[in-house]
Amino acid sequence: MISKIRIAEAPNYLTEEQGIRSWLLTTDHKRICLLYIAAITFFFVLGGIAALLIRLELLTPVTDLVSPETYNKLFSEHGIIMVWLFLIPSIPATLGNFLIPEMIGAKDVAFPKLNLASWYVFMIGGLLIMYGIARGGIDTGWTFYTPFSTIYSTTEVAVTGVGIFIVGFSSIMTGVNFIVTIHRLRAPGMTWFRMPLFLWSLYSTSVVMVLATPVLAIALLMIIWERVFQVGIFSPELGGDPVLFQHLFWFYSHPAVYIMVLPSMGVVSEIVAAFSRKAVFGYVFVAFSSVAIAVLGFLVWGHHMFVAGESVYSALAFSVLSYLVAVPSAIKVFNWSATLYKGSVSLDTPMLYALGFIGLFTIGGMTGLFVAALGIDVHVTDTYFVIAHFHYIMVGGAVMGYLGGLHYWWPKISGRMYPERLAKAAALIVFLGFNLTFFPQFVLGWLGMPRRYAAYPPEWQWLHILSTAGATILAVGYLMPLLYLTWAWKRGPLAGHNPWRATGLEWQISSPPPKHNFETTPIVTHKAYDYAGMKEELGLV
Amino acid sequence: MELPDLTFRTYLLTFLSLLCLLGLNVGLAFIHMGWVNMFVAVMIAAMQAAIIALFLMHGLFERAIIRLVMGGALLWFLILVTLTMTDYITRNWLPIAGK
Amino acid sequence: MSKAEALALREPFSTPQHQRDTAMLGMWVFIATEVLFFGGLFVAFAVYRMYYTQGFLEGSRGMTLVIGTINSAVLIASTFTMSLAIHAIQHNKQLRCYLLLLITALIGLVFLALKFTEYFIHYQEHKVPGIWFESHDPQAGPEQLFYIFYFAMTGLHAIHLSIGCGLVTTMAVRTALGRFNGNYHTAIDVTGLYWHFVDIIWGFLYAIFYIPGFR
Numbered sequence: 001m002i003s004k005i006r007i008a009e010a011p012n013y014l015t016e017e018q019g020i021r022s023w024l025l026t027t028d029h030k031r032i033c034l035l036y037i038a039a040i041t042f043f044f045v046l047g048g049i050a051a052l053l054i055r056l057e058l059l060t061p062v063t064d065l066v067s068p069e070t071y072n073k074l075f076s077e078h079g080i081i082m083v084w085l086f087l088i089p090s091i092p093a094t095l096g097n098f099l100i101p102e103m104i105g106a107k108d109v110a111f112p113k114l115n116l117a118s119w120y121v122f123m124i125g126g127l128l129i130m131y132g133i134a135r136g137g138i139d140t141g142w143t144f145y146t147p148f149s150t151i152y153s154t155t156e157v158a159v160t161g162v163g164i165f166i167v168g169f170s171s172i173m174t175g176v177n178f179i180v181t182i183h184r185l186r187a188p189g190m191t192w193f194r195m196p197l198f199l200w201s202l203y204s205t206s207v208v209m210v211l212a213t214p215v216l217a218i219a220l221l222m223i224i225w226e227r228v229f230q231v232g233i234f235s236p237e238l239g240g241d242p243v244l245f246q247h248l249f250w251f252y253s254h255p256a257v258y259i260m261v262l263p264s265m266g267v268v269s270e271i272v273a274a275f276s277r278k279a280v281f282g283y284v285f286v287a288f289s290s291v292a293i294a295v296l297g298f299l300v301w302g303h304h305m306f307v308a309g310e311s312v313y314s315a316l317a318f319s320v321l322s323y324l325v326a327v328p329s330a331i332k333v334f335n336w337s338a339t340l341y342k343g344s345v346s347l348d349t350p351m352l353y354a355l356g357f358i359g360l361f362t363i364g365g366m367t368g369l370f371v372a373a374l375g376i377d378v379h380v381t382d383t384y385f386v387i388a389h390f391h392y393i394m395v396g397g398a399v400m401g402y403l404g405g406l407h408y409w410w411p412k413i414s415g416r417m418y419p420e421r422l423a424k425a426a427a428l429i430v431f432l433g434f435n436l437t438f439f440p441q442f443v444l445g446w447l448g449m450p451r452r453y454a455a456y457p458p459e460w461q462w463l464h465i466l467s468t469a470g471a472t473i474l475a476v477g478y479l480m481p482l483l484y485l486t487w488a489w490k491r492g493p494l495a496g497h498n499p500w501r502a503t504g505l506e507w508q509i510s511s512p513p514p515k516h517n518f519e520t521t522p523i524v525t526h527k528a529y530d531y532a533g534m535k536e537e538l539g540l541v
Numbered sequence: 542m543e544l545p546d547l548t549f550r551t552y553l554l555t556f557l558s559l560l561c562l563l564g565l566n567v568g569l570a571f572i573h574m575g576w577v578n579m580f581v582a583v584m585i586a587a588m589q590a591a592i593i594a595l596f597l598m599h600g601l602f603e604r605a606i607i608r609l610v611m612g613g614a615l616l617w618f619l620i621l622v623t624l625t626m627t628d629y630i631t632r633n634w635l636p637i638a639g640k
Numbered sequence: 641m642s643k644a645e646a647l648a649l650r651e652p653f654s655t656p657q658h659q660r661d662t663a664m665l666g667m668w669v670f671i672a673t674e675v676l677f678f679g680g681l682f683v684a685f686a687v688y689r690m691y692y693t694q695g696f697l698e699g700s701r702g703m704t705l706v707i708g709t710i711n712s713a714v715l716i717a718s719t720f721t722m723s724l725a726i727h728a729i730q731h732n733k734q735l736r737c738y739l740l741l742l743i744t745a746l747i748g749l750v751f752l753a754l755k756f757t758e759y760f761i762h763y764q765e766h767k768v769p770g771i772w773f774e775s776h777d778p779q780a781g782p783e784q785l786f787y788i789f790y791f792a793m794t795g796l797h798a799i800h801l802s803i804g805c806g807l808v809t810t811m812a813v814r815t816a817l818g819r820f821n822g823n824y825h826t827a828i829d830v831t832g833l834y835w836h837f838v839d840i841i842w843g844f845l846y847a848i849f850y851i852p853g854f855r
Contacts, residue, residue, distance in 0.1 A: 101652070106652055107652045108652040109652070110652065110662050110666065111666060112652065114666075172670075172673050175669075175673075176666055176669045176670055176673070177666075179665075179669050180662055180665050180666045180669060183606060183665060184658070184661060184662040184665060185652060185662075207613075210669055210672060210673050211613070211614075211617045211672065211673070211676055212676070213673070214673045214674065214676040214677035214679075214680065215621065215676050215677070215679065215680045217677060217680075218677055218678075218680035218681055219680060221792075222681075222684070222792070225770075225788070225792060228770075229769065229770025229771070230770050231769040231770040231784070231788050232781075232784070232785070232788075233684070233785070233788055237781075238781040238784055238785060239688070239691070239692060239695075239781040239782050239785055240688075240785065241687065241688075241691075243628070244625075244684055244687055247625045247628065247683075248680050248683070248684070251621055251625075251680075298617065298620055299620065299624065301624070302624065302627075302628065310628045310632070311627070311628045311629075311630075311631040311632040311633075311634070311635075312631075312634075312635050313627065313631040313634060313635075314624075314627040314628040314631055314632075317624075317627055318624075521654075546730060547727070549724070549727065552720065552723045552724060552727060553720075555720070555723070556716065556717075556719075556720040559716045559719070559720075560713065560716055563709070563712050563713060563716065566846075566847065566851060567709060567851070567854065570851045570852070570854035570855065571854055571855065573855060576693070578851070578852060578855070579689070579847075579848070579851070579852060582847035582848070582851040582852070583844065583847050583848065585847065586843040586844045586846065586847035587844075589840070589843045590840040590843055590844070593719060593836050593839060593840050593843075594836070594840065597719055597722075597723045597832075597836050598832070598833055598836045598837075603664075604661075606665065607664070607665065607668050610665070610668045610669055610671075610672050611668070611672075613672060614671065614672035614675040614676070615675070617672075617675075617676060617679075618675055618676060618679040618682075621676070621679055621680070621683055622679075622682075622683055622686065625683050625687065626686070626687075629687050629690060629691075630690075
């Protein structure tokens with residue numbers, strides 16, 4: 001254990017070096033985390049504005065706010081920005097970057113320069129996508145389906161494609177870094193089964209990043225070649241098969257869903273344990289369910305193509321395999337619930353987000369079973385049912401987890417507490433706004449409202465009005481943390497090294513942590529979440 | 542783990558076997574075997590790959606984790622091939638009305 | 641710890657051995673990424689090869705078989721010299737390592753020169769899809785597909801090999817500057833892994849593009 005004696009004014013990673021240069025050339029994983037937070041917050045706001053414009057357009061049944069062409073571009077950019085510039089890097093590149101070395105007792109990640117490079121690569125890709133928007137944007141949807149994207153679309157497919165291609169490399173760099181760090185830099189005594197579950201989920205995420213992203217890269221490259229050289233790789237006139245693109249695309253993009261949601265699951269495990277004062281029930285099962293989700297996630301991509309012309313037999317196999325993913329997901333949900341049982345639960349802000357995650361993820365997961373069923377999927381393909389389903393996973397799941405994690409570790413990152421009552425209010429607003437936005441979309445989808453349309457029959461208007469109202473509330477809920485977390489950065493009350501009295505190596509160093517995290521490499525003697533065994537050290541008696 | 546100190550002889554043998562496999566590949570290509578030709582060619586390339594990976598890249602002597610990475614890459618490539626092919630192989634099994 | 645080692649030791653590591661193992665693992669994981677990167681193209685090729693056997697055979701007949709085969713041998717030779725370079729530095733023979741690395745990079749350049757000769761021949765035969773493609777064959781569509789994959793895959797491979805040449809040359813220079821010795825040569829090992837991997841890829845490219853053309 002680290003000595004608890006600390007000098008109050010010891011320099012930390014924020015104060016040790018000053019000036020813009022020290023930030024732009026930093027190789028400190030904690031500073032890179034902040035660089036990423038700044039970047040993805042910007043992109044999140046941008047994607048959010050697109051979402052709000054979409055919702056405003058849908059307030060009325062006719063196309064009055066924007067033209068149908070602009071509407072196509074809005075939902076495409078919303079998807080592209082949110083998926084590749086926010087959700088994929090959200091937790092891994094920020095909280096993961098900050099916490100992996102601290103949780104395993106290391107001074108930094110295995111390849112600090114590569115870590116910084118990944119941020120620059122991310123920014124270059126992001127700026128290219130922005131450049132594409134400035135030149136008029138893209139209207140293919142975030143899925144780039146051929147032959148529309150290769151032959152018919154006259155928008156900025158090539159520029160945006162290159163941007164995403166580059167962003168992909170940043171996520172590969174992050175993945176390589178994390179895998180190697182977790183393998184090679186664990187402190188003495190930090191065995192695999194003593195690791196916090198957050199690390200198991202990030203490890204699984206990194207595996208997906210490393211093995212799936214290159215296939216997306218190559219698929220995008222082929223689209224770009226086809227557009228630039230006017231050759232037919234996926235175009236039927238030359239004998240190409242448009243469905244082949246979908247295979248390659250979904251080989252990445254389905255596992256990508258797990259890149260988004262697995263880290264959130266890790267965050268939830270941490271929070272649920274900390275605020276129940278109990279070890280996570282069935283640690284080994286939760287750990288391996290992360291790995292199982294990562295592996296099984298690669299076997300199900302064909303369920304996105306049930307109506308795309310894929311073979312019926314293949315569709316059957318993919319449908320059955322899709323159900324398998326429900327097993328490890330359910331294991332997690334049950335084990336979190338069991339952790340709460342007889343725990344001393346306190347409902348602080350992070351816990352509110354975590355509980356919100358569990359509920360919303362369950363709804364998202366259950367409706368996932370609907371769309372995995374071959375017969376039902378034919379009915380709901382490309383309807384708002386699918387939209388609602390995956391927003392329950394990505395917004396209700398991934399973003400709730402991100403916000404929960406941000407609140408949970410903000411005292412560690414900034415050294416200061418945020419206003420608790422305001423934060424609780426924001427958490428409730430997010431939860432309410434989210435459900436009001438997306439639950440009506442389940443109904444809309446079931447009634448047959450197709451996705452990606454700017455106009456619809458008037459009898460569905462009241463559902464759309466509900467959804468738009470919810471989106472407005474949700475926007476308020478997202479704006480609040482942005483404001484009070486920024487405020488708390490300078491003015492919040494000092495947090496101390498362990499405000500939650502949680503286990504984990506990251507809570508044993510000062511907040512904000514010193515530049516090299518640990519003065520001497522810690523020796524780990526406890527298993528993760530050993531609240532029973534560490535009562536006195538944590539002051540819980 | 543320090544690199545294994547293989548002898549010059551080992552490297553020379555690897556080199557010669559790689560060249561022999563190349564010769565064998567070209568030689569077998571002249572025999573008419575239908576689709577088997579492509580299969581044989583890819584298998585020979587796979588043997589060359591195995592020799593390079595196991596000896597020249599020292600995969601045979603590395604820690605378990607490195608072998609796991611090698612195996613993982615191969616397995617994931619096979620997942621990609623197999624599941625994509627389930628579509629293409631079975632696509633025309635079911636007659637489609639009007640086609 | 642020697643001076644070279646102390647210079648090379650970076651932040652999160654405490655011993656050179658630890659740093660070396662970590663760097664090697666990093667390269668292997670990156671290679672796994674590369675396998676899937678090329679893997680996507682191999683799968684796409686396999687699908688079309690299955691659908692258009694005849695057209696793709698037609699494409700293979702248009703390959704410059706002699707140059708392709710020589711190039712295979714050339715690359716095998718370069719893997720051999722690369723291994724010998726690592727073998728040399730393991731035994732602290734810096735001069736020999738330097739020369740072998742230079743030879744490896746040169747062989748790589750020979751490969752690239754031959755490859756571009758082939759591209760030029762295809763250009764003269766009007767077999768470059770998207771730029772200049774002519775075929776009077778009824779299988780023109782599939783044949784063009786074949787050439788798209790040929791240029792895409794060998795082109796990507798050539799890009800990888802060019803990067804490899806750059807890396808190997810850098811390593812040669814650093815060896816000449818005395819940065820490596822028998823105890824510390826991680827960067828050369830890592831470069832070697834990459835170089836060997838690029839060779840492996842060529843083995844498969846040769847098998848799918850050239851071999852069917854011999855019939």
